[in-house]
Amino acid sequence: MTHTPFGPHSTTDDVLAGIDLTGTTALVTGGYSGIGLATTRALNRAGARVIVPALRPDAARQALADTAGVEIDRLDLADLTSVRAFAERFLRNHPALDILVASAGIMACPETRVGPGWEAHFAVNHLGHFALTNLLWPALAAADTARVVSVASGRDPAWRIRWDDVQFERRYDKWEAYTQSKLANILFARHLDLLGRAHRVRAFSVNPGWIRTPLQRHLAAEEMVAAGWIDADGNSAPGLFKTVEQGAATQVWAATSHQLDANGGDYCVDCHLTASDPTDSGEAARLWALSADLTGLDLGERA
Numbered sequence: 001m002t003h004t005p006f007g008p009h010s011t012t013d014d015v016l017a018g019i020d021l022t023g024t025t026a027l028v029t030g031g032y033s034g035i036g037l038a039t040t041r042a043l044n045r046a047g048a049r050v051i052v053p054a055l056r057p058d059a060a061r062q063a064l065a066d067t068a069g070v071e072i073d074r075l076d077l078a079d080l081t082s083v084r085a086f087a088e089r090f091l092r093n094h095p096a097l098d099i100l101v102a103s104a105g106i107m108a109c110p111e112t113r114v115g116p117g118w119e120a121h122f123a124v125n126h127l128g129h130f131a132l133t134n135l136l137w138p139a140l141a142a143a144d145t146a147r148v149v150s151v152a153s154g155r156d157p158a159w160r161i162r163w164d165d166v167q168f169e170r171r172y173d174k175w176e177a178y179t180q181s182k183l184a185n186i187l188f189a190r191h192l193d194l195l196g197r198a199h200r201v202r203a204f205s206v207n208p209g210w211i212r213t214p215l216q217r218h219l220a221a222e223e224m225v226a227a228g229w230i231d232a233d234g235n236s237a238p239g240l241f242k243t244v245e246q247g248a249a250t251q252v253w254a255a256t257s258h259q260l261d262a263n264g265g266d267y268c269v270d271c272h273l274t275a276s277d278p279t280d281s282g283e284a285a286r287l288w289a290l291s292a293d294l295t296g297l298d299l300g301e302r303a
Contacts (some may be wrong), residue, residue, distance in 0.1 A: 002270050003272075003288050004101045004253075004257075004259060004272060004301070006249065006253060006270070006272075007241065007270050007271060007272075008209065008243075008246070008270040009096050009204040009246055009247065010253075010270075010271055011243070011245040011246055011249055012038055012039065012041075012245050012248050012249050012252045013042065013045075013245070014249065015249050015252050015256070015271060016042055016043075016045070016046045016251040016252060016256060017158065017255065019046055019166075019258075020045060020046065020047055021046040021047040021048035021098075021119070021255075021256065022047035022048075022141035022176055023047070024047070024048045024049070024096075024098040024099065025048065025049045025051070025094055025097055025098050025099070025143075026048040026050045026051070026098060026099035026100075026101065027050070027051045027052075027053065027090070027097060027098060027099070027100050027101070027136075027212045028040045028043070028050060028051075028052055028101045028103055028254070029052075029053055029075070029101070029102050029103055029104035029129065029132070030103040030104030030105065031050065031052035031053075031054075031060075031064075031070075031101075031103065031104075032052055032056075032059060032060035032063040032064055032072075033059075033063065034103075034244060034247075034249040035103060035151070035244050035248040035251070036101070036103035036104060036248075037063055037064075037244070037245060038244040038245050038247070038248035039053055039101055039103060039248045039251055039252055040064065040067065040070060041067055042245075042248065043099065043252065043255070043256075044067055044068075044069060044070055046256070048098075048099065049071070050069070050070045050071070051067065051070075051072075051073065051090065051094070052064065052070055052071065052072050052073075053072075053073050053074070053075030053086055054072055054073070054074060054075065054148075054251070055074075055075065055076050055104075056075070057072050057073070057074050057265060058303070060072045062177065073086060073089060074086065074089070075132075077123070077124045077128025077129065077132070078114035078115060078118075078120065078123050078124050078128060079114070079115060080115060080128075080131055080295060083128060083132050084129045084131075084135060085137065086132075087132065087135035087136055087214070090136060090139065091136070091138060091139055094139055094282035095139065095142055096139050096140075096142040096144075096146075097136055097139035097140050097142075097143055097146060098143045098144075098146055098147070099146070099147050099149075099255045099256070100132075100133065100140065100146070100147070100148045100149070101148075101149045101255055102129040102133070102148070102151055102185070103149075103151045103251065104124070104125075104128075104129075105124065105125045105151065105181075105218035106120060106121060106124050106125065106178075107121075107178050108174040108175060108178055109121070109141035109174065110174070111168070111172040111174075112146045115285050117167065118167055118294070119146045119167045119168045119172075119177055120177075121147055121164075121177040121178050121180070121181040122166060122167065122168075122177065122180065122184065124173045124181075125178075125181035125182065125184070125185060126291070126293060127189065127291060127294060128180050129150065129185075130188060130229065130291045130295060130297070131297050133148060133192065133253045133299070134160070134295070134297035134298065136298065137299040139294055140196070140199075140201045141196075141199045141201060142217065143200075143201075144200065145200045145201075145261070146196075146200065146201045146202070147201075147202055147203070147204070147254065147255045147256070147260075148192060148196070148201065148202070148203040148204075149189075149203070149204050149206060149251045149254045149255045150185040150186070150187055150188055150189040150203065150204070150205045150206070150259075151185065151204075151206055151208060151251055151265070152183075152185035152186045152189075152194075152205045152206060152207055153178075153179070153182040153185075153207055153208075154269075155182075155183070155186065155207065155267065156210075159179045159182070159183040160180070160183070161180055161183060161187075161283065161286075161287060162176070162180060163185065163286075166180070166290065185205055186205040186280070186292050187280060187283055187284040187287045187288075188203075188205070188284070188287065188288070189203040189204055189265060189267075190203075190205075190265045190280050190281065190282035190284040191281075191285055191287070191288040193264035193265035194265065194281075194284075195299060195300050196264075197231045197264055199289075202260070202263070202264035202265075203264055203265060203274050204254040204260070204263075204264065204265070204266055204267075204268055205249045205266075205267045205268065206251045206254050206267070206269070207250070207267070207268070207269045208242075208247040208248065208250055208251060209242045209246070209247055209250075209269075209270070225226070249271055250268050250269065250270060250271050251266070253271045254268050260273075278288045288300065
């Protein structure tokens, strides 16, 4: 574990104290809701120019109406044509990208197929961000140093990639689909860091902890009561949930802390690096190859 003065109750303002991001460019997917919104506001306050790609640009403009200087553009992570179009627009206007926070995501949704029949969790949470990062690689590599932060979840050793049925075509389970996509976020950061470090592009994955946000929109209240997250009146279980500013702190720390300049590929929890699993490397390379095959994109051929 890395020793830092921060912990589970630290906020985005805590981790950014004394850090000046003036002159840097950041991109935050999902940057208009939940911990993504808290991340956008925090990076903006620290001086960064922040770009927020949004599936619902009007909703993004409304959420960020009180935050000056944020750029909003349309992006549908489930649609590779949209990802390519966004990346082309971005590269025309921004020669370098210092920070990419992949914060957008869906959780426990009904079985949904997108694009060429991809399972929605895997497509949105992983493949869309994989494609976006590959397409924005010229801007990341052009930065003096760049950070990519992949927002995952709490990790369970039982999680696995369903290699023989990654799109859940045989038996769909909303929680297995979600946890597969979150493991993919972790493995993605591991291999991206391996490819990017020679270009001073470092990558991290993070567990933001428990936060009540629109991410839970697909869950019925009865399900959250049964899980012990809330009581029958809708009140959060005492001590379980962080605030959005606390939940966003780890991804903001991973994106900006000078303490991490010599690190990369790590899984971060409560503003600390955790011990890496040595078995991740083989799984990460296998996932990268699969993702490159599915999307037709592979910065590894250029890095």
